[in-house]
Amino acid sequence: MPAMDSVVVLLSVVCLGVSSQQITDSQRLFSIAVNRVTHLHLLAQRLFSDFESSLQTEEQRQLNKIFLQDFCNSDYIISPIDKHETQRSSVLKLLSISYRLVESWEFPSRSLSGGSSLRNQISPRLSELKTGILLLIRANQDEAENYPDSDALQHAPYGNYYQSLGGNESLRQTYELLACFKKDMHKVETYLTVAKCRLSPEANCTL
Secondary structure, three states: OOHHHHHHHHHHHHHHHHHHHHHHHHHHHHHHHHHHHHHHHHHHHHHHHHHHHOOOHHHHHHHHHHHHHOOOHHHHOOOOOOHHHHHHOOHHHHHHHHHHHHHOOOOHHHHOOOOHHHHHHHHHHHHHHHHHHHHHHHHOOOOOOOOOOHHHOOOOOOOOOOOOOOHHHHHHHHHHHHHHHHHHHHHHHHHHHHHHHOOOOOOOOOO
């Protein structure tokens, strides 16, 4: 084999090794992130379920009706409108949206109702997940699309939740906060799962 051909083959093997290592590292980081958000989603479901079980049937019906007409703070964060758009979105876009969603809950999560053992797990897990997503974003910065830094996005206050409220209004705000937290953790879980699947071309990433 000519010397030049040998060099080309050697460089190809080295590049393949580096590329494979990068993919393996990304897969590991994605797996950790998906596991963390899955746990957060389960916590959100449990908090919401526990709160609903403490309500009367009529209260549940009225609160659900009101919530369907309202919106979550995360609606200010532009996200895929359906599963088809989610599948068409780039890895970097899905990561960026996930980061913003997680970041938007850092303060409101301190006011979530529920058992202290559950509630105390949320803030540190959100912080860990945010750090993990940031590492994944940096690893995917070579994509063509550019997204503004999270600091550039100004989050609106979470509805009227932090105003002085009483009576049924306070009950409504608690219901909405828990429902939105569950909804947003489900979004992040979906986006990270789809992004992770992209690293395995042979996998079926259909939602």
